[in-house]
Amino acid sequence: MAGFEEKPQRIISDAGKLDFDYVPEKLVHRDEPLNRIFSVLKSSVEDGMNQKVAITGSVGTGKSSLSKRFCLDFQDWAREKGQRVEFAIVNCRSRSTASGTMLKILERFQPNFPDRGFSTAEMLEILRKDLVKGSVHLVVVLDEVNVLVKKAGPDLLYSLSRFDEERVTGSRHSLSLILVSQQPVNEFLDAATLSTLKRTNQIVLDKYSREELADIVSQRVELAFFPGTVDTDIVEFIADISAEFGDARLAIELLENAGRSANDEGLDFVGPENVRAAKAMTYSVVTESKLNALGEQQRLALLGISRMMRKKAFATTGEAEKAYALACEEFGRKPRGHTQFWEYLQTLGDAGIVGLGMSGKGMVGKTSIITLPDIPSKILENKLLQIMGKVPVKK
Ligand SMILES: Nc1ncnc2c1ncn2[C@@H]1O[C@H](COP(=O)(O)OP(=O)(O)OP(=O)(O)O)[C@@H](O)[C@H]1O
Ligand SMILES: [Mg+2]
Known part of the structure; x- marks a missing residue:
């Protein structure tokens, strides 16, 4: 055995469920927006129509999780109806060019698609053929889409949102877009693209309330902690601290750090001091959101x-x-x-x-x-x- 000292885990039973990219089976207090996206996008599968939804809201309001949860659930729903739905989630902060974005989408169908040699227009055509061939309805999520628009301009968004205008008559393939950003859409979309986005398709996620945050934290306690290690008082305490920002990411980070702190101290439960220690650890994050709010x-x-x-x-x-x-x-x-x-x-x-x-x-x-x-x-x-x-x- 190596000479590393490792404390046995007595508090956190499944750390993966606290990861930022882990999306729970059920998102707490987000049924309403989830159903709204569904009611817009289901016609795209039913009649091959091109649809578009925008999800905006401040940091940690669940925009990325909501869009991913939607895609997974939508795919299941379509499968039951005998339809093929695929989705591509592009983070536009790491792919801030039109070709980078298209490449990520195409890789869903052709994993080894060459990363150079094709123009964006050609890539759009290839995508169209892929969709027709597989009779696929594709949902494209452009997360942090404002970064793409800022860096690459509105052209790709415009082409994607008019994708079905060149549809082969009678074919069932189509492409729907979910645009995600912290910034409100009217601040970064050009008038032409904005006009294709109906008001009802604009979903604004509010900051989570104290009670909602407590429910989100409780869910993670159930998923990721050994039974009996986190009392409701601790859940409330964490909800109190994070309520100032309404940010679920902050709440989950506090919970995780409090759990680690308790484990490091050899405790078999999370105490208030561990939450305070976690708060100190996450302080730089807290300060940043406070400064942003001024x-x-x-x-x-x-x-x-x-x-x-x-x-x-x-x-x-x-x-x-x-x-x-x-x-x-x-x-x-x-x-x-x-x-x-x-x-x-x-x-x-x-x-x-x-x-x-x-x-x-x-x-x-x-x-x-x-x-x-x-x-x-x-x-x-x-x-x-x-x-x-x-x-x-x-x-
Ligand atoms: N309703 C919810 N139920 C359970 N967990 C949630 C919920 N909303 C958010 N979370 C969790 O909070 C964290 C942050 O959520 P997410 O990344 O979706 O926020 P975001 O709005 O995309 O934030 P950002 O603007 O920083 O990109 C993730 O770990 C996510 O799983
Ligand atoms: Mg996000």
Whole structure:
């Protein structure tokens, strides 16, 4: 036996069921959107019509899982009706060109399709022949499709959404599209493509509520943990933490890390301290989503504060306001008044990004003080600049 020390697993029984790409047999609280996609796409199989659905919603609302679950269930449904449905799921962040996307789709039918030598138009024709030959209805999921549109333009999307206009009469093959993105479709689709997408085919997934997250976490406990290792209090605690973001991925990550932490400590159950440890581990993820949720002025306020705090443990609100004004100037923005700045501070305080308290020792008079409790100022500053998508305008 090798000399590695490995703690026997007493908490997590099936880690694979906590993987991000694992899709449970049943998605919790997503029956309604699942049925909506079905009601749109079933006519594509029944009459060979080309259909299109868009699924949008913020991070971790289950867009990718929903589209994959749909494809699997739809294939089963069609099989029972004696129809052949295939699906191709393309992540457009890793395949952000038209030919890369087409290649991934074609590989579903011809696994060794050469990766060069064909134009997109030729690849579309080859796909059409493959579909006719196999009498296949194909569902194409373009996940993070906004990246494709941004990098490669709308042409491929346009061709795919008009795929059946050149349909051989009488043939049953067709192609349906599921477009997935965090960004709302009207922000990145061109008018022509948008016009082919009916309002009823646009599905917006809301952030999960605290209760929904608790149900999602419970399901994973059942699937991936030994019985009796995770109490309902722990499930509630994890749901509480993740409810601020409505993000199922965060909830599952907290659960997994809490389970690992408990196992590392040799416990036979997950305790609240393990959840806190998990929260600290996932903190960088948490901070990022918090920063993403801020408005521009609040980001400028935080940028000023984070720079000012590089060498300070505490700062006054007056100092913070000056630092905010400097950040505004740097970005060519007009600083808002004192009252509004005060509101920004409260928002940052409520989000737990900065600490707000009353002055302590060594400070003159009674004044509010600011701290940065959890994240190094340099990291905060860099993350902010990254999110604000620019190098500051230097004068
Ligand atoms: N309704 C649900 N029931 C069970 N698990 C879910 C549900 N929704 C999401 N999850 C799980 O949460 C994680 C994130 O979901 P998913 O990847 O589908 O989110 P997303 O909306 O595509 O996020 P992103 O915008 O970051 O791509 C996955 O592990 C997924 O299995
Ligand atoms: Mg996704």
